[in-house]
Amino acid sequence: MEYFLIIISAIFVNNIVLAQFLGICPYLGVSNKLSTASGMSMAVCFVITLATLVTYLINQYLLVPFQLEFLQTIAFILVIAALVQMVEIVLKKVSPSLYQALGIFLPLITTNCAVLGVAITVVTKEFTFGLPSHMLNLGEALVYAFATSLGYGLAMVIFAGIREHLAMNDVPKAFKGVPIALVSVGILALAFMGFSGMVK
Amino acid sequence: MSKNLKLITEGLVKNNPTFVLLLGMCPTLATTTSAINGLSMGLATLFVLVLSNMAISLIAPVVPDKVHIPVYIVVIATFVTLLQLLMQAYTPGMYETLGLFIPLIVVNCIVLGRAEAFANKHGVLESACDGLGVGLGFTCSLTVLGLVREILGSGSAFGFNFIGGNDGMLAFVMAPGAFLCLGYLMVLFNKFFKKD
């Protein structure tokens, strides 16, 4: 039941793009076409889950015992940068087809603040999910990270669909491109606000 | 000196990071619930931007090409952590308000972007001016966006309430208002400043 609440909360109630404002740059950047949007979402999903696993363990077994929590930011970003490179190398060797699908998005992910944002959030913030407030354990953290990235994918795919239609419409000159996109995301966020308070 | 002055003013309008370059969208949207919050986030980014630009312009000549990104990220992360420690010590209230978005300055594309596009091929003074200009441009955009959202959403400006109650249009303080406000501000900016 608790895992179910985590998933609903991370995908709908606290959607990472529409409620937490993380990962907006790639969100606006690659959501022009449905195919690139879904490719990017899958790559983000993969990296967020893996990065959360590694940074959680590093925090738990290296930083906390030695009271080095103040190095969190620098340690996490280095780990993420190295991880992304490694994923790229491994994918290239092991699964060339997957590499072709995700490859071009991987270098972009290092500077996607959604990855670092989720990694820091799960080790610093207390959550409730229907229980008294507590720090997440490894299992919960992984489910949270995975569900969050699903939420990212959902927001991305919906938005790409909208943008494909927008591209064919005649919008005023000053609105062309990003401004009209932002206004549409605003309306999308308004719709997602209907979920707020559903899971505590 | 006039050249450096030009670098500073360019960051404000012609190379405005928010409205022209469309960089650093996450903190722009997330921290501008009020003018003060927007201003603080802008200044925090300015601090990191100027220092990292200066440090990177100094070390760039000795950094081998293949490892330049990791080296730059370490340098930027150092200044961000420095900022975190200083804010925790001297402005704990603001540190709590801006929360997650202080460590996330590390992945703000403006900072790495300026390092890559400018600081690694210019001198210390020029890089500092460039950082200052872009940082000020970012600060101005955030303050304006924060001000508009605060006026519409809470009926106050810089914490000064002028409608005599606390009932504004709440949506503008929440997530949808951030996107809508930025979208419409961008339209106005395109209308008045973009010549093409």
Place this chain on the structure above:
Amino acid sequence: MAAVSNLKNMVTVLGLTCLLCSAVLGGAYALTKDPIDAAAKAKTDKAVGAVLPAFDETSYESVEADGKSYNYYKAVKGGETVGYAVESTVVGFGGPLSLMVGVTPAGVVYNTSVLSHSETPGLGAKCNTDAKFMAQWEGFDPSAKILSVKKDGGDVDAITASTITSRAYTEAVKNAVNAVKKLEEKDHE
């Protein structure tokens, strides 16, 4: 412009950068540690001071009540206990809602203050700013009034359009009052 990318160069530069950066940060951490601790202490001191009558000194302890553990500050003036400041956390509308609740030994709420919350800005977040809502807790006597919101038949005025936050706030106060009741019972055994 850049140096040659051979293994020796790359390792030296990366290693040196990391070394230098961690040295700078270690130094900065040592320098800012005391101000950071002082800032955190000032924050709790302020919260404790705001919810209790004047006192000479406090001691930090914890107590079990209703199956939960509560940390509290016991305030003493002239050898007599003048009140307890209890840290009480409940689940609000958007996540954890933490309060510092000051309760006199007689079980009357002296005052309350919000330690942290994740309520909706402009709605539930008003529990920290709405003067009318905050003022009603001063001197709230649970033996004379009912500790639940008016909608549920109690005497607590809820924040407009934020019943869930108001309920949670009330629950946090109630838990704190119960914890103090437990404490007083223990003292008189």
